[in-house]
Amino acid sequence: MTRIGKASELAAYRAELLKKRPADAKVVAVCCGTGCNAYGAQKVYAAFAAELAKQGVKDWALRSTGCHGFCERGTLVVMFPEGMLYQRVKPEDVAEIVEKTLKGGETLERFLYDDPVTGEKHRLEHEIPFYKHQERLILGQNGQLNPESIDDYIALGGYLGLAKALEHGADWTLEEVKKANVRGRGGGGFPAGKKWETCRNAKSDKHYVICNADEGDPGAFMDRSVLEGNPHSVIEGMIIGALAIGSDEGFIYVRHEYPLAVKRLEQALVEARGLGLLGEKILGSSLSFDIRINRGGGAFVCGESTALMASIEGRVGEPRAKHINTAIQGLYNKPSNLNNVETWANIPLVINRGAEWYTSIGTKGSTGTKIFSLVGKVNNTGLVEVPMGMTLRKIIFEIGGGIPAGRKFKAVQTGGPSGGCLPAEKLDLPVDFDTLWNEGSMMGSGGMIVMDDRTCMVDVAKYFLGFLKFESCGKCTTCREGIRRLHELVTAVTEGRATEETLQLIEDLSETVEAASLCALGTTATNPVRSTLKFFREEYLAHVKERRCPAAVCKTLIRYDINEKCTGCMVCAKRCPQKCISGERKKLHVIDQSKCIKCGICLDVCKFDAVEVK
Amino acid sequence: MTLNLTINGVRVEAEEGESLLDVARRNGFEIPSLCHHEAVAAYGACRLCLVEVTKGGRKKLTTSCNYEVLGGIEVVTESAAIRRHRAMVLELILAEAPESATVKALAAEYGVTRSRFAASGAGEDRDGCILCGLCARVCAEVVGANALTFRKRGDNRQMGTPFVEEPQTCIACGACAWVCPTSCVGFDEQNGERKVHRWKRSLPLAKTEKGHAFAPQFQLFHFRKLAKLEADFYKKAPGER
Numbered sequence: 001m002t003r004i005g006k007a008s009e010l011a012a013y014r015a016e017l018l019k020k021r022p023a024d025a026k027v028v029a030v031c032c033g034t035g036c037n038a039y040g041a042q043k044v045y046a047a048f049a050a051e052l053a054k055q056g057v058k059d060w061a062l063r064s065t066g067c068h069g070f071c072e073r074g075t076l077v078v079m080f081p082e083g084m085l086y087q088r089v090k091p092e093d094v095a096e097i098v099e100k101t102l103k104g105g106e107t108l109e110r111f112l113y114d115d116p117v118t119g120e121k122h123r124l125e126h127e128i129p130f131y132k133h134q135e136r137l138i139l140g141q142n143g144q145l146n147p148e149s150i151d152d153y154i155a156l157g158g159y160l161g162l163a164k165a166l167e168h169g170a171d172w173t174l175e176e177v178k179k180a181n182v183r184g185r186g187g188g189g190f191p192a193g194k195k196w197e198t199c200r201n202a203k204s205d206k207h208y209v210i211c212n213a214d215e216g217d218p219g220a221f222m223d224r225s226v227l228e229g230n231p232h233s234v235i236e237g238m239i240i241g242a243l244a245i246g247s248d249e250g251f252i253y254v255r256h257e258y259p260l261a262v263k264r265l266e267q268a269l270v271e272a273r274g275l276g277l278l279g280e281k282i283l284g285s286s287l288s289f290d291i292r293i294n295r296g297g298g299a300f301v302c303g304e305s306t307a308l309m310a311s312i313e314g315r316v317g318e319p320r321a322k323h324i325n326t327a328i329q330g331l332y333n334k335p336s337n338l339n340n341v342e343t344w345a346n347i348p349l350v351i352n353r354g355a356e357w358y359t360s361i362g363t364k365g366s367t368g369t370k371i372f373s374l375v376g377k378v379n380n381t382g383l384v385e386v387p388m389g390m391t392l393r394k395i396i397f398e399i400g401g402g403i404p405a406g407r408k409f410k411a412v413q414t415g416g417p418s419g420g421c422l423p424a425e426k427l428d429l430p431v432d433f434d435t436l437w438n439e440g441s442m443m444g445s446g447g448m449i450v451m452d453d454r455t456c457m458v459d460v461a462k463y464f465l466g467f468l469k470f471e472s473c474g475k476c477t478t479c480r481e482g483i484r485r486l487h488e489l490v491t492a493v494t495e496g497r498a499t500e501e502t503l504q505l506i507e508d509l510s511e512t513v514e515a516a517s518l519c520a521l522g523t524t525a526t527n528p529v530r531s532t533l534k535f536f537r538e539e540y541l542a543h544v545k546e547r548r549c550p551a552a553v554c555k556t557l558i559r560y561d562i563n564e565k566c567t568g569c570m571v572c573a574k575r576c577p578q579k580c581i582s583g584e585r586k587k588l589h590v591i592d593q594s595k596c597i598k599c600g601i602c603l604d605v606c607k608f609d610a611v612e613v614k
Numbered sequence: 615m616t617l618n619l620t621i622n623g624v625r626v627e628a629e630e631g632e633s634l635l636d637v638a639r640r641n642g643f644e645i646p647s648l649c650h651h652e653a654v655a656a657y658g659a660c661r662l663c664l665v666e667v668t669k670g671g672r673k674k675l676t677t678s679c680n681y682e683v684l685g686g687i688e689v690v691t692e693s694a695a696i697r698r699h700r701a702m703v704l705e706l707i708l709a710e711a712p713e714s715a716t717v718k719a720l721a722a723e724y725g726v727t728r729s730r731f732a733a734s735g736a737g738e739d740r741d742g743c744i745l746c747g748l749c750a751r752v753c754a755e756v757v758g759a760n761a762l763t764f765r766k767r768g769d770n771r772q773m774g775t776p777f778v779e780e781p782q783t784c785i786a787c788g789a790c791a792w793v794c795p796t797s798c799v800g801f802d803e804q805n806g807e808r809k810v811h812r813w814k815r816s817l818p819l820a821k822t823e824k825g826h827a828f829a830p831q832f833q834l835f836h837f838r839k840l841a842k843l844e845a846d847f848y849k850k851a852p853g854e855r
Contacts, residue, residue, distance in 0.1 A: 505730060515699055516675065516703065
């Protein structure tokens, strides 16, 4: 690999690459993101490699790519340049696909996406409702490049943003990021340009640039997909940041549980250094900057900036008070600019295409796009990237395809454990930083959990409090004891041991935990319980006053019974793990309540609607 | 550099680098705290020293122990909201240390005489410890023995010794027992031995030439090393050293 000695030579390098890969090249792209890998994507990829060779196919190239986002339908295979999508492809299907589709040009209907709502089949990726309403500025490249190839990234215009930034200088770069009003995607929504400026203006012999890749919200995997699918976009963003801030050393703090992301990053760093895009005198300029990877042990609290920096320093990952913020006094007490993965990945776009273009996407206060991990009771789960300001309804019902099995929408939880639950009447809210915050929830890093009418909101609050009481570092009283006590009190509600005074105590204690905790883990921890109390108070009251769980979830408060619709088929009796259902063939069955563990298997297996839960 | 600020409307002076808690107390304003001690660095764990600071028109609640004073800030050390939060914090703490006279007295000042929360029930038995960390911080920052540490996280957090064993670097000096706000460490001398109960540490005492036990031998060894004293330093009478 030869170093590219000048910013202007990058374009020439790219032109050479493009000669070898015309826009109409035939490529089979197999999604090898984490979701598809779990479905066996590696085997599908290997099968394609073997079949292409066996059947002597020369005009199709094969590419292993990062996450395409539509994890629900993996393994995904996209055929370029047309963009036909085959979904749920298994290794045993590959021989037929190579023979009939790649060689014969035939469309195999059974691999096409069929809309669960309309029943319509779609051939092309971008026609599918899941993709049609998205604006995939960040994730879109995932399907088009091999994350282990820097040439793929450069061919798509990668590092041109860096070249442009170097050409225009640090001041211009900072101004552009400020004008674009890129707000921090990690949850806080703080304007990145402002943070950069604070850090750059802090007098010091050393400035650090850090990428927060300690993604820890339950159900969230957007940062992982960016790192695994397009590591160079993050690296390029950091180098541009280093230029604007005046830094020569950067860190990527990434979870040890993301081994593929670590591997891809390591490889990407080596390739970038090889081309002279990282290290001494980048692209022949006066900028010298290098990045080190720091693996985190998986503590949720290490996503908090001061805890993260303590952890990089080799100390226990516990937050400290931020009376002086980390942009002025951070890692090793030096000015340190921390942004999250998605924020960094936005930077090359801003520089490349300009602040004016960037601010045309999204809303006035929240520019650009945001990636959400859309999960829970929704037809199309996966990663979705939409312009800021899109309504919750559009995301959940048009992109997400609505609620499965004809159930009713009940709530959507945004922002992970620190976010809140919003009810149906809030579905038309635009999703941006400020709107969600004002409703008692938050954008967070982009978790979006959809819940149907079989979800108990008290149980949801209990779940998140349970997560946080374990993930709190335990340093300060209000977070450690406060969350633990809130969990205790909410548990009492779910078990029918609470009174209305308990609800008052929950509210009072929440107020103190929010006001008095040391870091944002504590100050936002009460959002799930407070928002459910606000929007679903009736449900709390049913648990408290009537000792009843309306969604039939809280085990202490429910019972299963068999009604007269029972045909005596005996299926439930056979499947009951407690063997506590008795009855003769073709006669009404009965559940022994003293032995029933309320697992709900009888309800699930009964074909006659004969099992009731109350 | 001298800084000017106001506390509860009164103009006071402070030096750069001073903590707000120190400045307030020096000027006669009472602020409660349980995890703070002048001998060690501020930690900000108990959350009792909350005050309201207005800076550049923006008001926020913050702990005063780890807040370095700034010129021009306006501080309020008591308000309805502050009292309410302190009372709640004390109710949480009282459930962990119901026997502690210090905690009981402080809680009573805020109108808390019983806790609505069940007795401890934490993941690990705490036995009166409120996890303020003072013992470990004194041991590390003042004594230099580093015999104590926090273990685990969240509601399983514990204060204790490495590997839950008798701490090999503990000199049984008793500083931990001295600073403990809930007196849950426990410390005594009997039959020529000094014991620190909570850490299950016991060390034989050194004797003077006349046979009076006065300090653990290991402690004297530690002190001699720290202060670079002669080997027979403690053998000599105070006047002859």
